[in-house]
Amino acid sequence: MLRLRSAVFRAVAPPSRVLACRFSAAPIPAPNTQPEVHYNKLFINNQWQDAESGKTFPTINPATGEVICQVAEADENDVNKAVKAASDAFRLGSPWRRMDASHRGLLLNRLADAIERDAAYLAELETLDNGKPYAVAYSVDLPNVVKCLRYYAGWADKWEGKTIPIDGDYFCYTRHEPVGVCGQIIPVGHLIQQASGSSNLKRVTLELGGKSPNIVLSDANMEDAVEQSHFALFFNQGQCCCAGSRTYVQADIYDEFVERSVERAKRRVVGDPFDMKTEQGPQVDQEQFNKILGYISSGKREGAKLMCGGGVAADRGYFIQPTVFGDVQDNMTIAREEIFGPVMQIFKFKTLEEVLTRANDSKYGLAAAVFTKDIDKANYVSSGLRAGTVWINCYDVFGAQAPFGGYKASGVGRELGQYGLENYTEVKTFSFVLLPQSLKMTVEEISI
Template identity: 40%
Template sequence: MSNLSNDHNHNDSFIKIPTIKFTKLFINGEFVDSVSGKTFETVDPRTEEVITEIAEATKEDVGIAVKAAREAFDSGPWPRMTGAERAKIMLKWAELIDQNLEEIAALDTIDGGKLYSWCKTVDIPAATNILRYYAGAADKIHGQVFKTSRNLHLYTLMEPVGVIGQIIPWNFPTIMFFTKASPALAAGCTVVLKPSEQTPLSALFYAHLAKLAGIPDGVLNVVPGLGSNAGAAISSHMDIDAVSFTGSTETGREVMKAAAMSNLKPVSLELGGKSPVLIFDDADVDEAVDLALFGILHNKGEICVAFSRVYVQEGIYDKFEKKVLEKAKNWVVGDPFDPKVQQGPQTSKAQFDKILSYIEHGKKEGATLLTGGKKLGNKGYYIEPTIFTNVKEDMLVSQDEIFGPVMVLSKFKTIEEAIKTANNTRYGLAAGIVTKNLNIANSVSRSIRAGIIWINCFFAFDIDCPFGGFKMSGFGKDYGLEALHKYLQAKSVATPIYNSPWL
């Protein structure tokens, strides 16, 4: 049985919960009610109690936001500013976030069950780093000049795409907000962003700070609402020029269909994953156990790149299984404000129920439940760290993205077998390799079909390094200058040259 922190139901024992200041839609620089007057509840997963009511954007509200973003793009100052001017405002925004760090961290903790200490020291600093990175790129957007084989002076202009629709998930509300918004704004685009209905609080706070920083009205619009309504309206809107979505593969497919059926807008999708980690006989077992466990239990398993399929070579398998079981049983689950806690509650009741149903499936299909598998406590969406062994490749727990603290543990004999099983998935987002052998690391990393491969590490992202999936994990990259170029389009300009002595 995993450790349950005794204080996990004592809501205010570790920190003062902030007053919720922003609950309305942010459109054209103002906080406004939805046209319908509809609201939805956002729930604290620690207590299952309603935090507050949030204005619910519907198709009509999205239309108003798009109109504001279109006006700001076609006639407003933002795309016409120099890159340096945009950068100055974005840097001011980052500064304001730093000043409000603790309050925002608490919002993501009560809204999403995320570890407060992690939000404060990792998520929010990573987000401001992203914002500053793209602020630094805003004045370095250049086209090219070509010496052509014909008598032409030919060059390209890199211009902002226009109004961008962005739909982000609930598992990393802060990082995803800035992963999407920062490069689009740096490029000179205007944005209509839909945060998840599960975790809207920090997004609305960021909108408020954007206004204080000097981002002009209409440039950034934040419209919390349901995916089936507000998200669908963004994907299908004729006046949105491109859409970027992070979330499930099923929803990504709907976004793509809607984009195709409307104005054929370009789409970038970062979707699901079922990431393998291959642990070879020469690995340090203790380090491998720590890596594998962090890889599946970090953020309570609600992470698209989670090491949900762990393959261990037979020479060290028994030793690994014994040690990972011991550590999983001592993993501390509880109130995410408690600095001793390693795992908070799942973000929502829907996700909590989904994870538990997958665990039941695994048991019915004949997998061995090594540890965990049950809810913890009487209140809150807490689930024990769970490990299955004796899993067949065609079982649901081995093929579907569970998005929870559920590890599937298997053994392998040869490198060839390891590669084959690692690739036996419809996804291709991330993969891990644990070995001291450089030849194994290099050859296996080239053989796995995934967008990022981590050798002897996990969650090793860098803002400079493009991130995105293969196969049904989507296409298009976040991070790096590749992400900036998603929001720019090349315009070619040609002028004839007559009678030049140099031709």
């Protein structure tokens, strides 16, 4: 048993090394810090076009506050045009509808090929637009996009139905068919849910927010737990829906963990997202920047102990210092609400039963984690957590093959993996008589 525990729960490499081995070992190409923006219009019916109203809006470089370009601003008329184009493509007998499933998979793979070809340029645009460090965009985000497309390309001709042995002389089978035209809107999930529920019961899948508990037990490997917990919270400037934003640490290691976490936060490199050494770029926009600073003020006002950071990190742009709060209590605003920024909150607990009760006392249930060398404790805690994903001795481990989604107010449905396909298909049942009526009677007579 001791050998098994050692093998299964061996120390996990710090995130920097995890990322290095999880993706391509090829060197990251030097970025163009001023990539040309080729497309800023609406893409409807396979064409780039201006908004019907002619309206545009500025997209801002969060590292400088300067305007990158003007982007076409869609309204109801543009959405209706897009829906009509999609509906025409979905029409019975249309070329898209009649396309072989295997060819659909081929097209997805061609898209993946194009993304691989232009990965550096796409990473440059991502960094320019939202402040994500270029090295992360290139080595993490883009490879994940490619893997996801290739994964579903493989599913294109394999989403099979079933034959079902129902009672009687009938043949019954199912077929999975697409639900039809779908709209994908990334933010404002709650508003979508409300609008859909109040109209005509449209199907909705939602991946919403989180306030994910990250539980560190006293027997955890301290070095790895600190590094992984740092990564769990600060990755992507803290702008992750599944960020480990409630770090629960067992009492007998609490002081050492806090001290090490503060030291690590102070070493975090904040700056130009195009610099390869940068770990943390700016927040995505002015609104989020102000919101995070407001939460930091709330934490100080309500009695949490500010251990480091807490202020603005640059003269321009939306940079915030890596911030750590200790002595956080469950009733504080920073403990209840999603900050979505580089603000780590550390809580103290004594028993497993206590931490499970506190961890589950949230309207959210997107993700969670537990750090321990004891497989029995890991099983006990992970089974008791009300969350859609639980990581054990690691954090932010994703795969296109594995479903992702939340309990409670963290969402409806699942993305990725086979489960993700279920959101976009209807199951149709076919039943028909297996034997002619006359033959059926003959069989019945013989059986008597």
